[in-house]
Amino acid sequence: MQTTFRKIGLIEKYRQHLPVTASTPVVTLGEGNTPLVQAQNIPKLLGYPNLQLFFKLEGLNPTGSFKDRGMTLAISKAVEEGARAVICASTGNTSASAAAFATKAGLKCYVLLPHGYVALGKLAQAIHYGAQILPIKGNFDRALELVRELADQTPVTVVNSINPYRLEGQKTAAFEVVEHLDRQPDYLCIPVGNAGNICAYWRGFKLYRELGITSAAPRMHGFEAEGSAAIVRGEPIKNPETIGTAIRIGNPASWQEAVRAASESNGKIDSVTDEEILSAYKLLGTAEGIFTEPSSAASLAGLIKHLKDGTIPHSALVTCVLTGNGLKDPDTAQKVTSVDLTPVDAEIDALKKVMGL
Numbered sequence: 347m348q349t350t351f352r353k354i355g356l357i358e359k360y361r362q363h364l365p366v367t368a369s370t371p372v373v374t375l376g377e378g379n380t381p382l383v384q385a386q387n388i389p390k391l392l393g394y395p396n397l398q399l400f401f402k403l404e405g406l407n408p409t410g411s412f413k414d415r416g417m418t419l420a421i422s423k424a425v426e427e428g429a430r431a432v433i434c435a436s437t438g439n440t441s442a443s444a445a446a447f448a449t450k451a452g453l454k455c456y457v458l459l460p461h462g463y464v465a466l467g468k469l470a471q472a473i474h475y476g477a478q479i480l481p482i483k484g485n486f487d488r489a490l491e492l493v494r495e496l497a498d499q500t501p502v503t504v505v506n507s508i509n510p511y512r513l514e515g516q517k518t519a520a521f522e523v524v525e526h527l528d529r530q531p532d533y534l535c536i537p538v539g540n541a542g543n544i545c546a547y548w549r550g551f552k553l554y555r556e557l558g559i560t561s562a563a564p565r566m567h568g569f570e571a572e573g574s575a576a577i578v579r580g581e582p583i584k585n586p587e588t589i590g591t592a593i594r595i596g597n598p599a600s601w602q603e604a605v606r607a608a609s610e611s612n613g614k615i616d617s618v619t620d621e622e623i624l625s626a627y628k629l630l631g632t633a634e635g636i637f638t639e640p641s642s643a644a645s646l647a648g649l650i651k652h653l654k655d656g657t658i659p660h661s662a663l664v665t666c667v668l669t670g671n672g673l674k675d676p677d678t679a680q681k682v683t684s685v686d687l688t689p690v691d692a693e694i695d696a697l698k699k700v701m702g703l
């Protein structure tokens with residue numbers, strides 16, 4: 347039976363804008379086409395009732411982050427080019443995504459992770475999808491250096507965002523934002539780690555403007571975590587720190603292109619503190635019913651900062667990209683909110699008493 351609800355991956359949907367041919371073997375897990383959900387309560391709670399705020403829920407991709415958009419293309423091209431094995435350095439989500447798509451394509455997948463700094467759910471995913479996991483005694487930036495060297499010396503294809511197909515796949519998220527809103531947002535707020543995703547969105551918005559699908563492009567506002575804000579400070583950071591492990595990066599791979607994306611769009615790259623990240627993270631849960639990982643909340647934290655300091659007008663149409671799913675990091679969710687989990691007697695009266703009813 348034909349159904350209009352058939353979910354196709356983003357390569358099929360946006361084939362004409364992507365570097366594929368009819369003979370590219372498409373490796374898909376049904377990624378893309380994620381919801382764009384309007385905020386119901388946050389604008390009023392913040393005191394900006396005219397703000398039109400939308401969240402792009404990238405945590406609803408098959409492995410729970412936007413990384414799947416780039417990975418479907420990177421792995422499809424790797425298969426097309428005859429690769430047998432892929433490798434990546436990862437703070438967690440790239441490894442989960444690479445492992446899933448590599449497995450589907452029948453490729454071997456190696457992942458280098460900074461030991462002790464990967465959220466539990468992400469590690470569980472990479473294990474579950476059958477990658478060979480190599481925790482290293484070093485941070486992400488060191489892991490990426492090692493990956494580059496290994497790729498020079500051995501027949502493995504790198505699927506980090508230095509792989510040119512990653513950002514090409516990721517730019518499809520901008521197409522979807524435009525299609526869901528039926529126009530471009532005024533501002534796009536997005537977390538910045540390796541700074542690839544902000545470049546990918548800018549490529550997508552620019553293309554749609556060039557094609558006349560939109561008349562303008564949004565201003566790109568990217569947000570690093572303060573303890574890892576290499577671009578904001580203008581120099582690499584040797585020991586980056588932040589609660590947002592996905593953006594705990596001291597030497598962003600797409601630094602220059604990200605700076606260009608911000609300046610060409612009349613936007614800005616700024617930083618937010620861990621405290622601001624966590625408060626936005628909690629607000630998403632308690633005010634909007636959205637569970638993201640802490641790194642993702644940097645986009646909302648940054649928006650709040652730029653509304654307060656007047657950088658973003660209070661009645662703007664804004665899209666905040668929520669990059670990954672909160673279920674990946676249950677530890678942080680439990681740590682940041684203290685709830686009493688003492689068991690209650692399994693009796694109605696005891697429950698009523700505790701419930702205050």
Ligand SMILES: *Cc1c(COP(=O)(O)O)cnc(C)c1O
Pocket residue numbers: 411412413439440507537538539540541542543544592593639641642669670671
């Ligand atoms: C990878 C990642 C980021 C950072 O994206 P970049 O392209 O490296 O700037 C942010 N949030 C999550 C959840 C991620 O997985």
